[in-house]
Amino acid sequence: MAMVPIPSLFSLSFSLRHFFVLSLAFNVTLILRLMLFHQTQPFAVTNSNTRLLISSSPPSNRVINLDHGDPRVYERFWRQTGDKSTIVIPGWQFMSYFSDGSNICWFLEAEFAREVVRLHKVVGNAVTEGRHIVVGTGSSQLFLAALYALSPNDAPQPISVVCASPYYSSYPSMTDHLKSGLYKWAGDAESFDKEGPYIELVTSPNNPDGHVRRSKVNKSQGFLVHDLAYYWPQYTPISAPADHDLTLFTVSKSTGHAGMRIGWALVKDEEVAKKMTKFIELNTIGVSKDSQVRAAKVLRAVSDSREQGNSKDSESFFKFSHKLMASRWKQLRLVVDRSGLFSLPKFSPAFCTFFNQVLEPQPAFVWLKCEGNVVDCESFLRGHNILTRSGIHFGVSPKYVRISMLDTDDNFNQFLDRLSAIQSR
Amino acid sequence: MAMVPIPSLFSLSFSLRHFFVLSLAFNVTLILRLMLFHQTQPFAVTNSNTRLLISSSPPSNRVINLDHGDPRVYERFWRQTGDKSTIVIPGWQFMSYFSDGSNICWFLEAEFAREVVRLHKVVGNAVTEGRHIVVGTGSSQLFLAALYALSPNDAPQPISVVCASPYYSSYPSMTDHLKSGLYKWAGDAESFDKEGPYIELVTSPNNPDGHVRRSKVNKSQGFLVHDLAYYWPQYTPISAPADHDLTLFTVSKSTGHAGMRIGWALVKDEEVAKKMTKFIELNTIGVSKDSQVRAAKVLRAVSDSREQGNSKDSESFFKFSHKLMASRWKQLRLVVDRSGLFSLPKFSPAFCTFFNQVLEPQPAFVWLKCEGNVVDCESFLRGHNILTRSGIHFGVSPKYVRISMLDTDDNFNQFLDRLSAIQSR
CATH class of the missing domain: 3.90.1150.10 (Aspartate Aminotransferase, domain 1)
Structure with a gap:
C-alpha cells in the first residue's frame, strides 16, 4: 500500500x-x-x-x-415537516406483486403516479400530458431499462451509447458490466461519427459540471435519453417544461430520499414504455410498493409546501433547498x-x-x-x-x-x- | 385474434x-x-x-x-396481527444511500440482517454462520447478481447456465434478455455435457413441480446457486439447515410480501458477496431501505409468533400457513x-x-x-x-x-x- x-x-x-x-x-x-x-x-x-x-x-x-x-x-427540512411526511403501513397492505393490471406499468402505484404529475405541474419542469409513467428502483434501473427498450432486437452489432464528456462516471460501467450484445458504451458524443442507430444520453443540468445541455450528436437515427435528475429549482433555473421522448427523474436528488431507490421515467412512445416495464419485470419483478407509497407522501408534502406558501409550520421545500x-x-x-x-x-x-x-x-x-x-x-x-x-x-x-x-x-x-x-x- | x-x-x-x-x-x-x-x-x-x-x-x-x-x-394472517407488523417511517429517516459502510453489502440494513439470521435459526432451514448476507430487490435481482458474480471475467465464451427441467420459466429469459457475453442459458441440466465451468441452478423444493432437488450435473467446474424460495415449513418438510455456497431466499414466498421486493442471499465466499454487491450497485444503487425495514418487522413478527406459541392473540405464522x-x-x-x-x-x-x-x-x-x-x-x-x-x-x-x-x-x-x-x- x-x-x-x-x-x-x-x-x-x-x-x-x-x-x-x-x-x-x-x-x-x-x-x-x-x-x-x-x-x-x-x-x-x-x-x-x-x-x-x-x-x-x-x-x-x-x-x-x-x-x-x-x-x-x-x-433537516424533513425533520421539520413532522407527521406530514410520515407513512404508516400495516403488515397486510401492498402484499401483491401488482398495483394496477390495467396500466402498462402494472407495478406502478396510482398514488405515486398522481403525485409525480402534480409535482411536475407545480414546478413546471416537465410535460406529463401524453406520457406513460414507468417507475423504477432509482433512475439507475430506468437508465438500464431505457437502453434495453431502445436497442434494436435483431441488430448484428450492439447499438452505440454515447454522452458528451464530462459524463456521469457510472454510465460506462452500467452500460458495459454485463457485456451486453444489445448495447455498448461508445464514449464521448462529441467525437462519435459511426453511421446507423445510436443512443445519446443528455444529462441536464449535467453531472458532474452543472451545465445545461442539449443533444450533441446531430444524426438521423439517434434515440435520446434525457437524464433530468437535477432539473429542479434548487439546482438550476427552470426555463420551461421539458418535453422529450424519454426523460428520467429520481427522488434521490429532488427530495433527497436516496434510500428509497425510487425514480420515474416519462415516456412518449407506448412500445418503449412496455419494453421498459418488461425489463424491470425481468430484472426485479417490479418496484418496492412501500417506497412508492412513501415517495408519494414525500412528493405530496413538497407540492403542498409550495402551494401553502411559507408559514411558520410549512416552509416551501424548494425555498428551503434553494x-x-x-x-x-x-x-x-x-x-x-x-x-x-x-x-x-x-x-x-x-x-x-x-x-x-x-x-x-x-x-x-x-x-x-x-x-x-x-x-x-x-x-x-x-x-x-x-x-x-x-x-x-x-x-x-x-x-x-x-x-x-x-x-x-x-x-x-x-x-x-x-x-x-x-x-x- | x-x-x-x-x-x-x-x-x-x-x-x-x-x-x-x-x-x-x-x-x-x-x-x-x-x-x-x-x-x-x-x-x-x-x-x-x-x-x-x-x-x-x-x-x-x-x-x-x-x-x-x-x-x-x-x-388474512397479517390482518390478524394488527400493529405488530405495522411500520411507521418519518420523512427524515433512511434518506442516505448507505446503511453500513463497514459491511461488504453496504446497503444492507442491520435490523433486516438480524431478523434474517434469527428466522433461519427459528425455522432451522439454513445455516447462517460463516455467511455474508446480500439483500436484493427480490430474489430475481440476486439471481442476476449471482450470475454476474460467478461468471469468469475474461472467458472467451459466456459461461453456461443450466437447470434440470422442469425449471422456473423465468430463468431462460432472465439469463438471456440482455444477450450477455458473461453467461448464457444452456437449458436442461440433465442433458448438459459441455466441458469447462458452468452455473447450475438448484431450486428446492422445485418451482414448478414441488420436488426436493439436488444438483444434477456432476462435473468439477460447476458453481451452484440454490434457489430456496420455497424451503419453508408451510410448503415442504424441513429436513436440515441448508448449507450451500450460495443460497437465495425471498419474503414473497416465505411471508407473502411480494410487493416489498425483498430477497436475500447467504453467501459463503467473500469475493462472490462483493461481486454480487457490486452488481446491485450498478443495477439499482442498493435496495429500498423502507422495504428492508418493513421486511425486518414482518420477519420479527413471524419469529415472535413461533416463539410465543399459539395464543388467541398470536397464532404462529407457519401453523396458520401450513x-x-x-x-x-x-x-x-x-x-x-x-x-x-x-x-x-x-x-x-x-x-x-x-x-x-x-x-x-x-x-x-x-x-x-x-x-x-x-x-x-x-x-x-x-x-x-x-x-x-x-x-x-x-x-x-x-x-x-x-x-x-x-x-x-x-x-x-x-x-x-x-x-x-x-x-x-
Missing part, C-alpha cells in the same frame, strides 16, 4: 507544525486502513484505500468523503476566489419560471479544477483527507474532480475549512 | 345450457379483450390475450388468473382424484424438524398434468377461463401446467368449482 501522497508543490515549505499535522494524518489513515482493509469500497470509483467518513476521528484529520452524492443536506444551496455556493466561491489553486465552472444567470426571477445555477456537485502544477487533483485533495471523484472517471483530465455539495452541514464546513487551509499556505 | 378455443373433446356432448354458458363466456372475453387491448401482459409468459381477473364479471365466467404466484393467501396449504391441497386432491382427466405429482412424506412430525409436501404451485387426449393443457383450461402457465415454458410438454395455490380464497374456490365442473361432465 502506498503512502498518502504528499504534493511536491508544498514539500519544500514545511514547518515543523505542518510535519506534525501530516504525520498525525498519516497515522490515522494507517489505522483506518487496517480497520477497513476487509471491505469493498462502497459506491465509489476511485482507487483510494481510505474509504470512509469515520466521525469518531479527530475533526481536523478525519476523512471527508465527498466522492458520492449522498443527499444528506435535506434531512436558500441552502445558495449559501453553500456563496461560501465555496469565497474560498475558491481567495485561492489561486482552484477554479470553478462559469454559469450564466437565467430566468427561473418557478421562482419568477433571474437566478444563477447552483449545482449539486462542484466541478473543481486544480490550477497550476497539480496534475492529479483527486490525489492532491486526498492528501488533505478530502475524498473526491477524479475527472478521469468522467472522461476528462485528472486536473478536475467532482465534489458533492449535498453532504451534511458538518462535512461541508469541514471541507471548506480544509480548502481554505490549503490555499492560505 | 383467435376465438377462445373450445376443446374438441367436449364439443360433441354439448347441451343447450353448455352452449349458452360458453357463448356468454365468449362475449365477456371479447369485451375484456377490447377493454384490455392496449395493455401489455403483466408478469406472465403465456400468449393468452385474456389477461386479468376482473372481479366485476359474473362469478361463473370471470377469468381466474393462476398463471403467476401472487401470494395473496397470506393477507394448515391453510394442507386444506387447499386436500380439497384439490379430492377434486383431481374424482376426475380421470388430470394427475398430480406424487410426493413422499418426510420428517419435518420444524413441526417435529412426518408431513407431506404441499407446494405453492400445482404441477398439473392433463391426461388422455388433451395435448395442450394450458389452452384446455383457458377454455374454462382458468389461466395457467404451460409446461413448455418450463422446458417440458404442454400436457403440463403450473397453477398457483397462493391466490385468494375466492379465486381458489372458483378454481376448484371449475375443475370439478369439467370432470363431472
Whole structure:
C-alpha cells in the first residue's frame, strides 16, 4: 500500500507544525486502513484505500468523503415537516406483486403516479400530458431499462451509447458490466461519427459540471435519453417544461430520499414504455410498493409546501433547498476566489419560471479544477483527507474532480475549512 | 385474434345450457379483450390475450388468473396481527444511500440482517454462520447478481447456465434478455455435457413441480446457486439447515410480501458477496431501505409468533400457513382424484424438524398434468377461463401446467368449482 501522497508543490515549505499535522494524518489513515482493509469500497470509483467518513476521528484529520452524492443536506427540512411526511403501513397492505393490471406499468402505484404529475405541474419542469409513467428502483434501473427498450432486437452489432464528456462516471460501467450484445458504451458524443442507430444520453443540468445541455450528436437515427435528475429549482433555473421522448427523474436528488431507490421515467412512445416495464419485470419483478407509497407522501408534502406558501409550520421545500444551496455556493466561491489553486465552472444567470426571477445555477456537485502544477487533483485533495471523484472517471483530465455539495452541514464546513487551509499556505 | 378455443373433446356432448354458458363466456372475453387491448401482459409468459381477473364479471365466467404466484393467501394472517407488523417511517429517516459502510453489502440494513439470521435459526432451514448476507430487490435481482458474480471475467465464451427441467420459466429469459457475453442459458441440466465451468441452478423444493432437488450435473467446474424460495415449513418438510455456497431466499414466498421486493442471499465466499454487491450497485444503487425495514418487522413478527406459541392473540405464522396449504391441497386432491382427466405429482412424506412430525409436501404451485387426449393443457383450461402457465415454458410438454395455490380464497374456490365442473361432465 502506498503512502498518502504528499504534493511536491508544498514539500519544500514545511514547518515543523505542518510535519506534525501530516504525520498525525498519516497515522490515522494507517489505522483506518487496517480497520477497513476487509471491505469493498462502497459506491465509489476511485482507487483510494481510505474509504470512509469515520466521525469518531479527530475533526481536523478525519476523512471527508465527498466522492458520492449522498443527499444528506435535506434531512433537516424533513425533520421539520413532522407527521406530514410520515407513512404508516400495516403488515397486510401492498402484499401483491401488482398495483394496477390495467396500466402498462402494472407495478406502478396510482398514488405515486398522481403525485409525480402534480409535482411536475407545480414546478413546471416537465410535460406529463401524453406520457406513460414507468417507475423504477432509482433512475439507475430506468437508465438500464431505457437502453434495453431502445436497442434494436435483431441488430448484428450492439447499438452505440454515447454522452458528451464530462459524463456521469457510472454510465460506462452500467452500460458495459454485463457485456451486453444489445448495447455498448461508445464514449464521448462529441467525437462519435459511426453511421446507423445510436443512443445519446443528455444529462441536464449535467453531472458532474452543472451545465445545461442539449443533444450533441446531430444524426438521423439517434434515440435520446434525457437524464433530468437535477432539473429542479434548487439546482438550476427552470426555463420551461421539458418535453422529450424519454426523460428520467429520481427522488434521490429532488427530495433527497436516496434510500428509497425510487425514480420515474416519462415516456412518449407506448412500445418503449412496455419494453421498459418488461425489463424491470425481468430484472426485479417490479418496484418496492412501500417506497412508492412513501415517495408519494414525500412528493405530496413538497407540492403542498409550495402551494401553502411559507408559514411558520410549512416552509416551501424548494425555498428551503434553494436558500441552502445558495449559501453553500456563496461560501465555496469565497474560498475558491481567495485561492489561486482552484477554479470553478462559469454559469450564466437565467430566468427561473418557478421562482419568477433571474437566478444563477447552483449545482449539486462542484466541478473543481486544480490550477497550476497539480496534475492529479483527486490525489492532491486526498492528501488533505478530502475524498473526491477524479475527472478521469468522467472522461476528462485528472486536473478536475467532482465534489458533492449535498453532504451534511458538518462535512461541508469541514471541507471548506480544509480548502481554505490549503490555499492560505 | 383467435376465438377462445373450445376443446374438441367436449364439443360433441354439448347441451343447450353448455352452449349458452360458453357463448356468454365468449362475449365477456371479447369485451375484456377490447377493454384490455392496449395493455401489455403483466408478469406472465403465456400468449393468452385474456389477461386479468376482473372481479366485476359474473362469478361463473370471470377469468381466474393462476398463471403467476401472487401470494395473496397470506393477507388474512397479517390482518390478524394488527400493529405488530405495522411500520411507521418519518420523512427524515433512511434518506442516505448507505446503511453500513463497514459491511461488504453496504446497503444492507442491520435490523433486516438480524431478523434474517434469527428466522433461519427459528425455522432451522439454513445455516447462517460463516455467511455474508446480500439483500436484493427480490430474489430475481440476486439471481442476476449471482450470475454476474460467478461468471469468469475474461472467458472467451459466456459461461453456461443450466437447470434440470422442469425449471422456473423465468430463468431462460432472465439469463438471456440482455444477450450477455458473461453467461448464457444452456437449458436442461440433465442433458448438459459441455466441458469447462458452468452455473447450475438448484431450486428446492422445485418451482414448478414441488420436488426436493439436488444438483444434477456432476462435473468439477460447476458453481451452484440454490434457489430456496420455497424451503419453508408451510410448503415442504424441513429436513436440515441448508448449507450451500450460495443460497437465495425471498419474503414473497416465505411471508407473502411480494410487493416489498425483498430477497436475500447467504453467501459463503467473500469475493462472490462483493461481486454480487457490486452488481446491485450498478443495477439499482442498493435496495429500498423502507422495504428492508418493513421486511425486518414482518420477519420479527413471524419469529415472535413461533416463539410465543399459539395464543388467541398470536397464532404462529407457519401453523396458520401450513394448515391453510394442507386444506387447499386436500380439497384439490379430492377434486383431481374424482376426475380421470388430470394427475398430480406424487410426493413422499418426510420428517419435518420444524413441526417435529412426518408431513407431506404441499407446494405453492400445482404441477398439473392433463391426461388422455388433451395435448395442450394450458389452452384446455383457458377454455374454462382458468389461466395457467404451460409446461413448455418450463422446458417440458404442454400436457403440463403450473397453477398457483397462493391466490385468494375466492379465486381458489372458483378454481376448484371449475375443475370439478369439467370432470363431472
